[in-house]
Each structure stands twice: as C-alpha cells, then as structure tokens.
Amino acid sequence: MKTTRNTFDGLDLLSSAVIILDAESRITYANAAAENLFESSAKALVGHKLEELFLNGSHLSEIFHEAVQHRFADKRLDLTLERAGRESLQVHVIVTALDNPVTPVLIELRENVQQLKLDREERLLDQSQANKELIRNLAHEIKNPLGGIRGAAQLLEFELPERQLKELREYTQVIIKEADRLQTLVDRLLAPHRRPHIVGDVNIHEVCERVRSLIMAEFPTGLTIRRDYDLSVPEFRGDKEQLIQAVLNITHNAAQALSDRMKAGDALITLQTRVARQVTLAKIRYRLALDLHIIDNGPGIPPDIQDRIFYPLVSGREGGSGLGLTLAQTFVQQHMGVIECESRPGCTDFRILIPLP
Template sequence: MSAGLLRNSFKGAASAAPFFPTLLDQMPNAIVVFDAENLKLAYANPAAELALDASRKSLEGQSIPDLFGDNPPLNNMISEVCAGHFSTQRQELVLHALPGSIHQDSTPAHVVVALLDDPSLVIMEWFPIDQQLRSERDERVTQQVEANKQLMRNLAHEIKNPLGGIRGAAQLLEYELPHKGLHEYTQVIIKESDRLQALVDRLLAPHRKAHAMELFNVHEALERVRSLVLAEFPKGLRIIRNYDTSLPDILGDREQLIQATLNIAHNAAQALGEEIEQGTAQIELKTRVARSVTISKKRYKLALNLHVIDNGPGIPEDIRERIFFPLVSGRNGGSGLGLTLAQTFIQQHQGFVACESRPGHTDFHIQIPYRTQEK
C-alpha cells in the first residue's frame, strides 16, 4: 500500500478516533497507527493482531518499544519521520519480539513508516520478507511438482504395458517347466511384477479418482487419523490434540485429506522408533485459522492451518529439500510415495504443504483455503 493512500485513509482520523477506516482492516500486511509524541498505539489492523499474537484491545495503549524493544534502526526511522525530516521511510530490518512474549521469533521484514496528514499520528506497515520468499518458493515447487507428476505418469504408463507381458510370460514358463523346484524363480518374477504393478497403480491413483467434495469437520477427520496411528503404535507414542474448536467446516474430499494427513503422521511415527522404545515419542496435531493468505498467487480470506509436529530425530539434511519428490525416502524399505501422494491430494484442494525440520522438532505445515460450495 502506498504511503499516500495510507495518509489519505486517515484524513480527519484524529477527530473521528477511535473510528478508524475499515479499509485498513482488509489489508493483508500488518498496520499500526501510533501517537508521534509518546509512540503509543491507537489502532492495529487484524493482520497486525495476528503478527503480534495479541488482540487489538490489548495492543491499544502499548508503545512501539513495548512491542519491539530497543531496535535502533526502527527507532531511527520513526524519529526521522516524527521530526518531519522525511514524510516516509522504508527499510528492510529485523523486528525483534521481547523476551517472554508469546510471539518470540525475530522477523526479517520490509517496514514502511509514514506521517499522516494529522502530524500527531504515524502509521507503520510491515510484512515479513520470508512471506515473499515463500511465495516465490511455492511457485517454484508447484512448477517442479507438476513436472515430476507428468514425468511419473508417463513413466508409470511406460512401465505398466511391458509389466503385464513379463508377468504373463513368467506364468506360461511356470506351466512348461519340468521341475517344480524351478517354480521358485518364476514366482520371484511374478511377485516382483505384482509389486511393481501396485507401485504403478499408486502413482496413477491420485489422477484417476474424481473428487468427492463435501463439507466436513476437520477435527473428526483428525480423530480418525489419530486412532489409526495409535492402533499401529499402541505403546510409547502420545498424540497430542491442539485443536481450535471454533474452526468452521471445510469443503473438500474428506477421504483424500484423511489420507494425506495419515501419510504424514504415519511417517512421523515410523521415524520415532527410538523415542517410542524410550516412551518419549509424541506427535502433535495442531489446527488454527489463517486470515488473508496468498496461495499460488491467489488471495483467500480464510484458510486452515494444520500442523503435524513430532519430536523425532528430524529429516536427514541431504534429502530435506527433496522429501516430496517421488521415490525419495529417508527410511530403509520406504517407497518414497507417502509424502508425494500427500502433496498431490493437498494441491488438488488449492493448498500447500511445507516442512521445517531439525533434531527434536519436525513440523509439516498444511494450509488449505476455505472455499464456498461449488455449484
């Protein structure tokens, strides 16, 4: 948003306070307005509430140092604007949260500070730089995934055709062999052909089945995932529910989203072998709502944030950037298709899945937009 538009939005704001324009409530970037003399907040939009992890009511009356501490670059920007040396200041800097606050991360951000027409008010807008980087990364990943999917579909079809011939020839050969002891070798061919056939079917399955779109409660779906994982790992594993029960029903293919989450949670449980033996293994299923999100360059008012978090050893660094690629697995005997299928199902719902991993903390973040019922 331009500084001029910001200033115009607040013309006469001092006389109309606290009735600030609703226009800023709709802006995707975090925006606060504060007094130029004492730096105390008079207004914060919903994006700022989300960024600062606090309600507008609790933010009003707090000062900029209360929120960001002693930040010389930010303080200098504000001083220059308040002194009238510049009407607008722009800079990329790190916004530090105060120790002990709920939102403790430091955020590299692009910050704009501008003096309003009423010189007693200053407006500050910021957005995380990693938000822009993530958008660019998501676009690259989407293009790469589409290329991989097309490659795998073509490859699967090329494998499928001769595979039936190999299996049929092995069966005919088995009938002709004079010694039954040799059947062991033909059975190897037949069983391996069946295994490859099943692998090919799994590669093609997501693109064959039509969506069964319906409104459903995401927590009921997660409870099914939870029960399935605990049925396979009944001892030594704790699955924590961290649900926002106020979430509305979501429109989607219920079975596909269950399968996508189950693939991720099952992978996490398998990676927790040592922790399960020690009785310290845990997986957290966390849901929250996200407002004003951009996914693949499309804006949505609301989205579901779903996190599957485990306390395992983390994903090996050498495959961390490739975990969603087909046939890439960090586990001996793994097919490398679970996360690929999960990503496919989620992308078919216009969402995305990303992963951050370090020893002791692996977080798979799924974001799916809320959409209206298609007619």
C-alpha cells in the same frame, strides 16, 4: 573507522541490516545483521560502493543520489538484488537522508519474507506439476511391459517339464512376485489421477480423529498423540477420504521416525488446528485458511533431503517407498492448499494450509 563503529554500535542489536554511506556512496558502516545478509564481514564491506555489491545496483545508485539531494526524508520500496554466483535477495529497503554531509545516507534492508514464501510456493507448485507429469508418463511406460513379463513367466512355468518344474519354479515365482510388487507401486503412483474427486462437507477434526485412531491401533505403546484443536475451525468443501490419506501419510511417517522414542516411552505427535487469516496460496489471497500442524519430537528429516522430501521416490527411511509425502502434497493441492515443512532434531512440523469459506 573505529570512531564510526563505536558511534553506531547500538545498531548491532537490530535484526534488520543497516549500512551507512558516505558522500561517494561508499559503505562506512555495516551492522552485524548486514554482515549476515550480505554474507561478508563489515571489514570487507567498508569502502565498497553500494551498487558494486549487486549486478543490478544502478537503481540503488539513483536512490542514493536522490537522498543526497534531499528529494525525500525517507523512501521505502521492495527490491530484488541480484548477486553474482549467489541467490538473489528479496528485500524491503528503507532509505533515509541524514543531516550529515560526511555520512548523508542510511539504508535499512529487511528480507521480504512474504515474497520469499510466494517464490517458494511457486517453485513447489511448478515442481509438483512436473512430478505429476513425470509420474504419469513413467508409470504408464512401466505398466505396459509388466503385464507381458508376468504373463511370460507364468507361461514359462506352465511349459516347464515336470522334472524341472520343482527346480526352476523358484525363479519364475521371483519374476512373478517382483512384477506384482512393481504393479502395486505403479498403481500407487497413478492412484491420485484415477480416483474421482468426491466433494462433500469436511470437518477437519473428524479427519484428525480418524487418523489418530488408525495410528494408535498400529503403534499402541510408547506413543502419545496430543490433540490441540481449535473447535471454531469451520467445515469446508473437500474430499474427506483424500484428506484422511494426506494427514495419515504424514502422521504415519512421523510415527515411524519415532521408533527409538517409542522404546523410551516418550514419543509424541501433536495434531494442532488453527484458523490462519489473510493467507496467500498460489498467488491468491484468502481471508481464512485451515492451519493444520502435525508435529513430532523425532530425530528430524536429514538435511540433505529436506528440500526434496515431496519429490517422488525420495525417502529418509530405509525401505521407504518415497511416495507418501508426494501423494499427500497432491491431495492437498487438489484442495487449493499447500504443505510446508520445518525440521530440526527434536521437532518436525508439517503445516497444511487449505482455504476456508
């Protein structure tokens, strides 16, 4: 086995997973990328039949036998490999028949990034639809009794004897003010579903400039907002006010996360526009799409909520409502687009993709 490892050591430099099989379909070699892909060491993989690694490995077994019988020189296909207790692998597989009776087959596996992206978008859309239904139902259920609670508190205050009014008015006012606060929250939850979609010609740079001016007015010191615009981005049909609100919600969150850097004077938000080509959104292929990035150099989104940041009422900031990103995603989806996010300490990148004409 040491000889096999030394013979193929150069394959460890490849970013794609490579395994070599013997005549019995047993793994004799796995490179470093294969160890990462299969989440197992080469030592643990060697000696196992390839089909044993997956719940649906019979298809791989058939392809192996075709390769051994030299029915093809190489074969390429996309597969979903199911694993017990772990997430399935979406991979592009290249099977090569080798002119070697001892190790007759080499298999290269590359994670299918496009398929993973489509699956993630589909989950995001399903999640968003479920969120919208939950929000609407919950908001209406809360809204109805709120008016009664507030009204009852006002009546109680009105009926209090004069000698008790000063002493007890404090409590009735707490009820009234908390009912008003909840009413405001409910109105924000229902806002995207109430307001009509007003469509017109949208210049995304006018949207960005409006947001920039609003943020700079609120955070005048210690923050720089850098423009990196591609002026060739065409206008498109959309609701300008909704898009301003969506970009503003994201940028405002970024500015709030930069409070420590503002004190140091090196807080930075970048508004970047580009044109993306041949983009698939919600399983529809578009020739062109707006590619808008809102990037900050803050501490990053806490890892435990990164997968849930678009859920309603999820916030990484003390006192945050957890509605800003939910509403932003809703507004962008109404434009047939999507918001993606990548975050690590020192760089958080929100990416808005919207189809262009």
